[in-house]
Amino acid sequence: MRPTSLITSTANPKIKLARKLRERKERQESGLAYIEGLRIVIEAAQHGAAIQTLLLAPHLLSSEKGRSIAEDLLNRGAEVLEVSDEVFKSLALKDDPQGIAAIVSQSWQRLDEVHLQTGEVWVALEAVADPGNLGTILRTCDGVGAKGVILLDNSTDPYDPTAMRASMGALFTQKLVKSSFETFSTWKTAQKIPLVGTSGAAKNDYHSFQYPGLFILFMGNERHGLSEKAMTLCDQVVRIPMHGQSDSLNLAVATAVVLYEIYNHQRDAIGEKKG
Amino acid sequence: MRPTSLITSTANPKIKLARKLRERKERQESGLAYIEGLRIVIEAAQHGAAIQTLLLAPHLLSSEKGRSIAEDLLNRGAEVLEVSDEVFKSLALKDDPQGIAAIVSQSWQRLDEVHLQTGEVWVALEAVADPGNLGTILRTCDGVGAKGVILLDNSTDPYDPTAMRASMGALFTQKLVKSSFETFSTWKTAQKIPLVGTSGAAKNDYHSFQYPGLFILFMGNERHGLSEKAMTLCDQVVRIPMHGQSDSLNLAVATAVVLYEIYNHQRDAIGEKKG
Numbered sequence: 001m002r003p004t005s006l007i008t009s010t011a012n013p014k015i016k017l018a019r020k021l022r023e024r025k026e027r028q029e030s031g032l033a034y035i036e037g038l039r040i041v042i043e044a045a046q047h048g049a050a051i052q053t054l055l056l057a058p059h060l061l062s063s064e065k066g067r068s069i070a071e072d073l074l075n076r077g078a079e080v081l082e083v084s085d086e087v088f089k090s091l092a093l094k095d096d097p098q099g100i101a102a103i104v105s106q107s108w109q110r111l112d113e114v115h116l117q118t119g120e121v122w123v124a125l126e127a128v129a130d131p132g133n134l135g136t137i138l139r140t141c142d143g144v145g146a147k148g149v150i151l152l153d154n155s156t157d158p159y160d161p162t163a164m165r166a167s168m169g170a171l172f173t174q175k176l177v178k179s180s181f182e183t184f185s186t187w188k189t190a191q192k193i194p195l196v197g198t199s200g201a202a203k204n205d206y207h208s209f210q211y212p213g214l215f216i217l218f219m220g221n222e223r224h225g226l227s228e229k230a231m232t233l234c235d236q237v238v239r240i241p242m243h244g245q246s247d248s249l250n251l252a253v254a255t256a257v258v259l260y261e262i263y264n265h266q267r268d269a270i271g272e273k274k275g
Numbered sequence: 276m277r278p279t280s281l282i283t284s285t286a287n288p289k290i291k292l293a294r295k296l297r298e299r300k301e302r303q304e305s306g307l308a309y310i311e312g313l314r315i316v317i318e319a320a321q322h323g324a325a326i327q328t329l330l331l332a333p334h335l336l337s338s339e340k341g342r343s344i345a346e347d348l349l350n351r352g353a354e355v356l357e358v359s360d361e362v363f364k365s366l367a368l369k370d371d372p373q374g375i376a377a378i379v380s381q382s383w384q385r386l387d388e389v390h391l392q393t394g395e396v397w398v399a400l401e402a403v404a405d406p407g408n409l410g411t412i413l414r415t416c417d418g419v420g421a422k423g424v425i426l427l428d429n430s431t432d433p434y435d436p437t438a439m440r441a442s443m444g445a446l447f448t449q450k451l452v453k454s455s456f457e458t459f460s461t462w463k464t465a466q467k468i469p470l471v472g473t474s475g476a477a478k479n480d481y482h483s484f485q486y487p488g489l490f491i492l493f494m495g496n497e498r499h500g501l502s503e504k505a506m507t508l509c510d511q512v513v514r515i516p517m518h519g520q521s522d523s524l525n526l527a528v529a530t531a532v533v534l535y536e537i538y539n540h541q542r543d544a545i546g547e548k549k550g
Contacts, residue, residue: 043520132407136525145518166525173520207539240535241542243420245318245448250411250441253531256524260515260532261539264482267516 007083010090024157033159036101038066043169050105053079057088060099111179111187118213121146126230127154127221135166136252144263148175197226197234206238222251282358285365299432308434311376313341318444325380328354332363335374368436386454386462393488396421401505402429402496410441411527419538423450472501472509481513497526
């Protein structure tokens, strides 16, 4: 690797920027995010995320893979900065940091760039509040081969460190769209895209329901579920049956239960055609 | 409600105990737990949890339901202590506490008290590490009407405040068993109880798999899945297919996806019998 001078001051502008990116405001204004750890940096690099600056703490970075990723990114034109262990630890989100982190550009698609194809799965989230839930939903979306997630109005930020950690790199495999409810509503109506919501009060059982070939799964907020206006926008609403005392599931769990059911329906349909 | 004197000192022994119960060591030694918030106290009371001491901050407790629960518990012989807002806030796990909390006895079953009936669902967790995951799993278990959870060796504590919050009261609807791996292994073998594990490397697809009428679902650790010795103990292992880049799902999500699949199989079987 090309030798670079070692950053030993936490007052270095890039280090200050990396630290500031923990705050949503800074992320929103800059369009950047701070990612940390070998796995997520590799995922970001593999999925073509725009890595602006790679931060390496050579003494902490024991992994050969990490070094080769750094080499590769350097060749691709990314800025690679070596920092002292102390500086890296001052930034680190984890207690036992792996010595590799990056400042990346956030990647967002516009709603009018989204063109659903039959068989594709998209999830719209009305107001997911918990970054861990959002990250877990992204991870599950990747698991079922979904295309992306549309985040409405008051949803939390997928580039929040907790969301990124929970997504286990799936952040970089899913298309991300931000939209106001109004824009989403207009777009959905104009494009005639069926919207399938979930609610404990729905009549359709999510298991016996016949999902359309093309649709968006619409999930509400952790506490309140889908709002009234969101329910009105839905073409169909399905219910996950609850057997016990609880009246709802965790949001990431509910999303996963429906996504895997849809996935199984799709697999069954292909099996039936083949059979 | 019977008037009681107001506790205004954080040095009061009961207040000190409540605070100490955040630590696992204290919970283990005392067999007690500290629960906070109207919903969980109500769930605990409704499911017959042994509430030793109810802590009320009258000015914070705006809910009529909370007052009537307090009244009821007082009549059942629980100690009811009124504390000042300041004392309550010094204990509170939340920023905006509801003014109601309790010290409860933990409730555990012994493994030799567990007698599985056909159609009952039990989950064994080898080494769940994250209390939020454990709480979420309990919530999902309640959702599908499962009977209980068997926690092996290195599992986290369901009475951890984060686990209890995530369980949304389901902690009190599920039977909880703690066991060493060896005891579990001996018991399972003697009782001839089929154990169905999950692994990304398994041949059986969890969706097409024919689940036995009576079995325990066995889930591994967040990072490592089921250990080798745990895999050896399994009679069958199923795989949740993964479509994207990720090689695994969040543990609470994976457990939920399989539990709801089992639930659907059971519902389908009943439907077929009826049909």
